[in-house]
Amino acid sequence: MKVSIIGSGYVGSVTAACFAELGHEVICIDIDEERVRQLNDGYPPVWEEGLEDLMNKHVGKRLIATSDYDYAVQNSDISFICVGTPSSENGEIDLSIVAAASKSLGESIASKNAYHTVVVKSTVVPGTTEGVVRSILEDYSGHKAGDTLGLAMNPEFLREGRAVHDFLNPDKIVVGSLDRRSDSLVSGLYRDIDCEVTSVNIRTAEMIKYVNNAFLATKISFANEVGNICKRLGIDTYQVMDAVGRDFRINPAFLNSGAGFGGSCFPKDVRALIGSAKDLDYYPSLLESVIEVNELQPLQMVEILEDKLPEIKNKRIAVLGLAFKNDTDDIRESRSIPVIRKLLEKGADIHAYDPLASDNMNKIFPEITYASSAQEALEGAQACLLMTEWDEFRKLNTEFDSMDRKLLIDGRYLLNPEELDDVEYEGLCW
Numbered sequence: 001m002k003v004s005i006i007g008s009g010y011v012g013s014v015t016a017a018c019f020a021e022l023g024h025e026v027i028c029i030d031i032d033e034e035r036v037r038q039l040n041d042g043y044p045p046v047w048e049e050g051l052e053d054l055m056n057k058h059v060g061k062r063l064i065a066t067s068d069y070d071y072a073v074q075n076s077d078i079s080f081i082c083v084g085t086p087s088s089e090n091g092e093i094d095l096s097i098v099a100a101a102s103k104s105l106g107e108s109i110a111s112k113n114a115y116h117t118v119v120v121k122s123t124v125v126p127g128t129t130e131g132v133v134r135s136i137l138e139d140y141s142g143h144k145a146g147d148t149l150g151l152a153m154n155p156e157f158l159r160e161g162r163a164v165h166d167f168l169n170p171d172k173i174v175v176g177s178l179d180r181r182s183d184s185l186v187s188g189l190y191r192d193i194d195c196e197v198t199s200v201n202i203r204t205a206e207m208i209k210y211v212n213n214a215f216l217a218t219k220i221s222f223a224n225e226v227g228n229i230c231k232r233l234g235i236d237t238y239q240v241m242d243a244v245g246r247d248f249r250i251n252p253a254f255l256n257s258g259a260g261f262g263g264s265c266f267p268k269d270v271r272a273l274i275g276s277a278k279d280l281d282y283y284p285s286l287l288e289s290v291i292e293v294n295e296l297q298p299l300q301m302v303e304i305l306e307d308k309l310p311e312i313k314n315k316r317i318a319v320l321g322l323a324f325k326n327d328t329d330d331i332r333e334s335r336s337i338p339v340i341r342k343l344l345e346k347g348a349d350i351h352a353y354d355p356l357a358s359d360n361m362n363k364i365f366p367e368i369t370y371a372s373s374a375q376e377a378l379e380g381a382q383a384c385l386l387m388t389e390w391d392e393f394r395k396l397n398t399e400f401d402s403m404d405r406k407l408l409i410d411g412r413y414l415l416n417p418e419e420l421d422d423v424e425y426e427g428l429c430w
C-alpha cells in the first residue's frame with residue numbers, strides 16, 4: 001500500500017522504515033527541513049538499533065521524505081499521524097501539534113477526489129481522534145469521515161532502543177476504527193507480521209495505550225515503594241521481587257526498583273490520564289501516587305549521598321548515566337535531571353558520563369563537565385551516583401580506584417558490592 005507518515009521522530013521514522021520493510025511504499029512528512037534532508041540522505045533522525053540498516057535498504061526506493069503535504073497525500077492512500085503529544089503546564093495533554101498536523105492534512109485532502117484514510121498513531125486521550133482530529137479534518141477537507149474519509153487510531157507500543165524489533169515483533173496490534181473499511185485497510189498493512197490484530201472502536205484503542213503505559217508505570221512505582229520499605233527493613237528487595245514475579249498473575253517484568261521511570265511517555269501519559277480523569281470529576285489517587293513516588297525516588301539518591309558526605313559543596317561528584325534508560329540518547333524526563341539539578345543547587349562539582357546522551361544533556365546543563373569515559377568521570381571524585389542501566393556500567397570495578405573516596409550509590413542495582421574491591425557501596429533501595 002501507499003502510506004504517508006506525518007512526523008519523523010522515534011515513532012514516525014521507525015514506523016516508516018518498518019512499513020517499507022513490510023513492502024509498502026512510504027512517504028515521510030516532517031516540518032523540520034533538516035530532518036527531511038537527513039532522511040533522504042539515509043541518516044536516521046534518531047538513534048535506534050537496526051534503523052540505519054532499514055533506511056539504507058529502502059531510502060530512495062520504497063522510502064522518501066518531504067515537507068510537502070500535498071505531494072504526500074496525493075501519492076498515498078493512508079496517512080499516519082505520528083507527531084508529539086507533550087504535557088501542557090498543568091500536566092494535561094497538549095494537542096496543538098496533532099491539531100496542526102490534522103489541519104495540514106485536511107487542507108491537502110481537500111484537493112483529493114479519492115478516498116483517503118487518516119490514522120492517529122500518536123498517543124492521544126480518549127475522544128481526541130473522533131473529536132479534535134475528525135472535526136479539523138472534516139472542516140478543512142470538506143470530506144466526511146465514514147464517507148470519503150477513513151478514520152482510525154492505531155496506538156504504538158514500541159520501546160525506545162528496541163523500537164525496530166518491537167515494531168516488527170509486537171505482542172499486540174490494536175486498531176480502533178470508525179468503520180469496517182478503515183479497519184481492514186489499517187489491519188491489512190500489518191498482514192505480514194505474525195500477530196493477531198485486536199479490532200476495537202477508536203476510544204477503546206486510545207484508552208488501551210494509556211492503560212498499558214499507566215500499568216507499567218504503576219508496576220515500577222510499586223516496586224520502588226516496596227524497595228524503599230525493604231531498605232529500611234534491611235531486606236534485599238530484588239530477592240523479594242524475584243520470588244513475587246514468579247507468580248504467573250504478576251510476572252517478573254518491570255519490577256526493577258531504582259531511580260524511577262523517565263522517558264518521553266510514562267510520566268506524560270500518566271499525567272495526561274490523571275488530567276482526563278479529573279476533567280470528568282474523578283480523582284485518580286492511585287495514579288497520583290505513581291507519579292509522586294517517581295518524583296521522590298531520584299532525590300533519595302542525593303539524600304543518601306548527603307548522609308555519607310554531609311558537605312557536598314565544591315566536592316567532585318561523578319554522575320554515571322544521563323539517558324533515561326540504556327541504549328538510547330534520549331534524556332526526556334531522565335531521572336538524572338532532578339539529581340543533577342539538586343547537586344548543582346548544593347554547589348557540587350559534577351563530572352558526568354553517558355555513552356550516548358552527553359550532547360543532549362549539555363543542552364540543559366552546560367555548566368557541568370562531561371567526561372568521555374566512566375573512568376575519566378570517576379577520577380578524583382568523592383562519590384559516584386549510578387543513574388542509568390547501561391551494560392557497560394555493570395563491568396565497572398578497578399575504575400573506582402581512581403576516585404578520591406570510593407563511595408558508590410547505585411541507583412539501578414547494577415553492581416554487586418561483594419565483587420567490588422573495597423568500595424563503599426550503597427544501593428538506592430536495597
Ligand SMILES: NC(=O)C1=CN([C@@H]2O[C@H](COP(=O)(O)OP(=O)(O)OC[C@H]3O[C@@H](n4cnc5c(N)ncnc54)[C@H](O)[C@@H]3O)[C@@H](O)[C@H]2O)C=CC1
Pocket residue numbers: 006007008009010011012029030031032035082083084085097100101104121122123124156157158159160264265
Ligand atoms: N517515543 C516513543 O518511544 C513512543 C512514542 N509514542 C507516542 O508517539 C507520538 C510521537 O512521539 P515521538 O516519535 O517520540 O515524537 P518526536 O518528538 O520524536 O517526533 C515528532 C516529529 O514530528 C515532527 N512534527 C512536528 N509538527 C509537525 C507537523 N505539523 N507536521 C509534520 N511533522 C511535524 C517533528 O519535527 C518531529 O520530527 C507521541 O504521541 C508519543 O507519546 C508512542 C509509543 C512510543
Ligand SMILES: O=C(O)[C@H]1O[C@H](OP(=O)(O)OP(=O)(O)OC[C@H]2O[C@@H](n3ccc(=O)[nH]c3=O)[C@H](O)[C@@H]2O)[C@H](O)[C@@H](O)[C@@H]1O
Pocket residue numbers: 123156157158159160161213216220253254255256257258259260261262263264265266324325389
Ligand atoms: O509509549 C511509549 O513511549 C513507550 O513507553 C515505554 O517505553 P520506553 O519509554 O521506551 O522505555 P521502557 O523500557 O519502558 O522504560 C521506561 C523507564 O522505566 C524505567 N524502568 C523500567 C523497568 C523497570 O523494571 N524499572 C524501571 O525503573 C527505565 O529505567 C526507564 O526510565 C513502554 O515500555 C513502551 O511500551 C511504550 O510504547
